[in-house]
Amino acid sequence: MYLCPYLNNGVFNLLIFDKDKILNNLNINDLIGIDDKTRPNDNFPDPFMNSCFIDRGKVFINVFHSKLLCMYHFTYSYFDSKITSSVVTT
Numbered sequence: 001m002y003l004c005p006y007l008n009n010g011v012f013n014l015l016i017f018d019k020d021k022i023l024n025n026l027n028i029n030d031l032i033g034i035d036d037k038t039r040p041n042d043n044f045p046d047p048f049m050n051s052c053f054i055d056r057g058k059v060f061i062n063v064f065h066s067k068l069l070c071m072y073h074f075t076y077s078y079f080d081s082k083i084t085s086s087v088v089t090t
Contacts, residue, residue, distance in 0.1 A: 001016070001017075001018050001023075001053065002016070002017050002018070003015070003016055003051050003052070003053065003059060004017070005047075005049040005050060005051045005061075006049070007038065007040060007048055007049060009036065010029075010035070010036030010037055010038050010039060011027060011028075011029050011036050012027075012028035012029055012034075012038070012048075012049050012063045013025065013026060013027060013028065014026040014028060014049075014051055014059070014061060014076075016059070016078050023078055024078045024081065026076070028049070028061065028063055031076075031083065032063075032072055032074070032083075032087050034063075034065055034068075034072070035067075037065070037066075037067035037068075038064070038065050038066045038067060039066065039067075041066070048063065048064045048066065049061075049062065049063045049064070050062045054075065056077075056079075057077055057078055057079035057080075058075050058076065058077050058078070058084060059075065059076050059078060060073065060074075060075055061073065061074055061075070061076055070089050070090070071089070071090045072087055072088070072089055073087075073088050073090075074086065074087040074088065
């Protein structure tokens with residue numbers, strides 16, 4: 001199992017796949033209701049998105065919306081294709 005978080009023209013995406021197939025290709029913006037105004041900064045060492053596997057088919061997802069200066073984090077079940085926690089905004 002692999003995770004590939006990426007930012008594509010202001011849209012946060014998370015690709016979840018194994019060696020045979022793509023299990024999920026999430027559009028995080030649509031999932032949590034944010035716009036596509038985030039743009040990367042040159043030479044900025046910290047990522048705008050991170051994710052990691054946790055237990056029982058879930059991933060932890062963390063994104064930073066640079067225009068709003070807000071961090072969003074939540075857990076998502078790739079087995080059930082739904083958010084499994086509240087979306088916390090800081």
